[in-house]
Amino acid sequence: MSTEHHLVVPRTARYHQLGTPSAATRRVWFVCHGYRQLAAYFIRHFAALAAADPGLVVVAPEGLSRFYLHGHDGRVGTSWMTRDDRQHEIDDQIGFLNKLVGHVLGRCPAGVPVTLLGFSQGTATVGRWLVQAPFRPAHLVLWAGTFPPDTNPEATEQLVRNLPITLVVGEHDEYLTPSLVAQQQAHLRQMGALLAVRTFTGGHALNQEILAQLGSVKKA
Numbered sequence: 001m002s003t004e005h006h007l008v009v010p011r012t013a014r015y016h017q018l019g020t021p022s023a024a025t026r027r028v029w030f031v032c033h034g035y036r037q038l039a040a041y042f043i044r045h046f047a048a049l050a051a052a053d054p055g056l057v058v059v060a061p062e063g064l065s066r067f068y069l070h071g072h073d074g075r076v077g078t079s080w081m082t083r084d085d086r087q088h089e090i091d092d093q094i095g096f097l098n099k100l101v102g103h104v105l106g107r108c109p110a111g112v113p114v115t116l117l118g119f120s121q122g123t124a125t126v127g128r129w130l131v132q133a134p135f136r137p138a139h140l141v142l143w144a145g146t147f148p149p150d151t152n153p154e155a156t157e158q159l160v161r162n163l164p165i166t167l168v169v170g171e172h173d174e175y176l177t178p179s180l181v182a183q184q185q186a187h188l189r190q191m192g193a194l195l196a197v198r199t200f201t202g203g204h205a206l207n208q209e210i211l212a213q214l215g216s217v218k219k220a
Contacts, residue, residue: 006088013064013096016043018050019057021107026055028104028112030097034120034144036069036077038062042119045206049215056215057108061100063125064092080125090128097129105135113138115214119206120175124148131155136163141214143168144176144204146184161192168210170202 016039021028029049033042039062046058063078081089105112114137118126123145130137131151140163147156165188169181181197188195200207 011064013061013100014039015059015061015100016040017057017059017104018043018046019054021057021104023109024055025057025108025112027053027057027115028108029056029058029115029117030101030104030126031058031060031117032080032119032122032125033060033063033078034122035079038076038078045208045211048208049211053215057104059100059104061097064096065089080121093125094129094132097125098132098134101133101135115139115141117141117143117214118145119143120145120204127151127156130159138164139214140165141168142166142184143206144170144173146176146180147188157191160188163193164196165193166196166198166214168198168200168207170204170207171199172201172203175204 019025029046031043031046033039039060043058043060046060050056050058063080065079065082066076067079069075069077080093101114105114114135116126116130116137116139118124118141120143123142124147126140127142127147128151130140132155136159142165147160167181167184167188169176185195185197198210198213200210
């Protein structure tokens with residue numbers, strides 16, 4: 001009978017970026033895509049924000065696991081993790097994201113405000129990351145998803161307390177039921193989050209009007 005083993009190896013991770021981190025940078029957004037998406041396409045949703053603000057840098061890391069969306073050829077998508085060998089996938093993604101944030105913020109002025117936005121599967125990714133991240137964001141946006149329930153409770157409460165969090169939900173989102181949204185609101189408020197909820201007419205997708213509103217908040 002075989003026994004399972006693990007070996008940590010170097011690998012190349014990919015990310016896409018709008019703007020260039022420099023002494024002129026005034027805001028940084030890290031945006032994490034959802035299941036089946038690629039960073040190159042996801043970041044296009046933020047092009048208008050970057051074009052309107054030369055001091056903004058938007059960084060879209062990409063999930064480490066790629067696969068063909070249909071059959072054995074054609075379009076490719078990614079996943080942040082699956083249930084198989086789950087904890088190692090989480091550890092790998094957090095290691096990647098922590099290295100990325102150090103690479104980007106190291107080129108920006110000290111204390112530059114950071115917004116983290118997670119979409120769908122990316123909401124769990126940013127939540128798990130923040131609990132083990134070397135920085136505290138100015139603003140957390142959970143879009144079409146919820147904060148992961150499996151993070152360390154004490155570390156999560158310390159992070160969430162007095163943290164501005166915006167929960168964005170499409171009125172016709174097929175994955176987030178009204179009861180699930182209500183539970184998430186109650187849970188985040190109970191931990192002391194400075195919670196705002198925004199809705200729009202649409203489904204499980206980003207919305208340019210809401211993004212423009214979020215992007216206009218200069219402190220974020």
